[in-house]
Amino acid sequence: MKILLIQPDYPRRESTPRELENRLLPSYSLILLAQILKQTGHEAMVLDGFSNWVLTGKGSENDLSLGLGRLLHQEKFDLVGISVYSPLRKEALNLARMVKEQCPGAKIVLGGPHPTRLWQNMLKANTGLVDFILLGGADESLPALLETVARRGSLQEIPGLAWVNDQGEITANSRPVINVNLSKQSPVRLDHYLSAIGEKELHRAYLVTTRGCRFPCNFCSQLWKKAVFHPKERAILEARHFIEELEVSELVFYDDCLGLDPRHSADIFSAMAGFKRKARLVGISHIQLLNPLWLDPFKAAGGEAIFLGIESGNLKLRRKMNKHLEDKEICSAVERLRRMGFKLGIYTMVGYPSEEIEQLSSTYRLLLKIAPEQVIATVYDIKPGDMMIEWGIKSLMLSENDYQNPDRRIVNYMSEAELEEAAGMADFFESSFNSRKLLKDHDPAWWLLGMDPARREQAREKAERALAKCQN
Ligand code: SF4
Structure with missing residues (x-):
């Protein structure tokens, strides 16, 4: 067929x-x-x-x-x-x-x-x-x-x-299939994909070495709710194909969380450290998974930057998100990565239910302390697959039909005006920490909402004023 x-x-x-x-x-x-x-x-x-x-x-x-x-x-x-x-x-x-x-x-x-x-x-x-x-x-x-x-x-x-x-x-016929036998799959190669479109060159690519994640963040729609691992040999062959054969200059490891099994990641990056050619590597991980066992070989293989999700600078709000990270854990993780010479990307979220301006102010203060090269700030979005959609539907704050409006890019409990305000805050965070675009394929909330330059500027300035008022 x-x-x-x-x-x-x-x-x-x-x-x-x-x-x-x-x-x-x-x-x-x-x-x-x-x-x-x-x-x-x-x-x-x-x-x-x-x-x-x-x-x-x-x-x-x-x-x-x-x-x-x-x-x-x-x-x-x-x-x-x-x-x-x-x-x-x-x-x-x-x-x-x-x-x-x-x-x-x-x-x-x-x-x-x-x-x-x-x-x-x-x-x-x-x-x-x-x-x-x-x-x-x-x-x-x-x-x-x-x-x-x-x-x-x-x-x-x-x-x-x-x-x-x-x-x-x-x-x-059944519930969603999550137990896929990954050991039977052969390594991904792009030969057929590229030849079908008559292309030979590729500058950037991504791969994953795992599917899913074992953490229980209630805003996350990852399907698997557990981690399954690609065979190491497959991940190494894929990385070799991208770096040595296709000669990409940048390879992103878009795993939900790199380092879930530190030995698995360590073996992949140790093999990559021996490649004849290197690419700039960017990885997504988790504050509690930063083990030198895999970070050292990641660095040796060309690892330049690590992205971490902190979501909020406020401990109580993180607990509500089921993101159980203590402030001191965040600080020591950042110090460790900096000592190892990594650039840092931080994910934050704006507009989680009940979030107040004081909590956004804590996020801003924490970002100032971390001084990441890039911040990716999302506006809270209820995605089918996360736990929040079930609570929203049960409490009648949300209905499945809300997703039938195709023009509503971000579905949550906010009015249009509140959405733009949240996008302005996210934009302020992103523009304040943007010394290096470590991940280039992120679409900011203001862009998703189709805000024109004047509305964008207005919303960002409003966010800045609100934060300044709160800090005084
Ligand atoms: S947000 Fe990240 S750490 Fe949390 S469940 Fe999703 S992938 Fe895992």
Whole structure:
């Protein structure tokens, strides 16, 4: 069968093509899925921000509907799989509509944390558009679905499949699939992905060495709620492919938390330290996982920066988030990383329920102490898959239908004015700590909300004034 896998992205415009390229990374997870499909005898292609940029002429604007239009003009697909991330559900459904119009025979399959939690709502609202939803990991269920469709077998055999059955009932065969056998998967390589779009060069890439995380932060929508580890040999081969063969200059380890098993990370980075060529490495970890056992080899392999989530400078608020970090733990972790020569990126959040300006002021003071090279400040967002959506629905503060408004990029309890205020505070944090762009592919809240320069400036100044008043 001929399959197209799509990772939707926002329409983007930058001042130069190079600036745009910096924001686009090939989708590791869909390239892996395409590879699995190829090994089971299918033809599979990936359309993501980067491949769309190449396919549409490497300009300074990017819009996946243009690349998809070209592909649908040239080829017919039997099935199109679309990964849905909550803020991008509008783009995901628009691309699905394009497929149904221009290639009506293609089955549309959705996956990702958003439809995994809201499968009933999405199938009901998009009857006739969405054929199937795969709950949890699609590594095994997507090949099983293709095989079953090809032999006209029973859909009930496929774990994690949700669909509208012949009686018109919305049904799912099981809970989301989280136990995927990662040891059977071969290392991700980009040869096929790049040759399909006629590209040879890649400057930046990312990979993961684990899936999931064992920490219980209640605002986090990671599907797995536990960590599963890629075989070390696979991670090393992937890193070698990116660094020595494709010669990327920057490789991001987008694990939820690097160092969950320090020996696993240490073995991967020790092997990488012996590579003939080095790339600038950036990793995402956790204050409680900063073990020299893996940090030393990470540094030796080219590790330049570590990102850590502190979310708030206020201990009580962190406890409410189920993020149990003591102030002294944060300080000693930062000192340790600085002594080792790492640059620091810090994740914070603005607008967690009950957060007061005094607590935001504590966050700002803590950031001043840490002096990170980059801050990524998100606005609190209730994403399908996190615990907060369940509490919000139970307390009637939120309903599943709130996610049907595709223009609401950030779903929470705030009014439009409050959202802009929170985006202004996040913008103030980010602009105050921005001496080095360690992660280039972050989309700030003001940009997601489509705030024009004047509204952005106004909101940021308001945040600055509120903090100054609080500090006095
Ligand atoms: S926010 Fe980070 S540490 Fe917390 S559960 Fe999510 S991935 Fe784990």
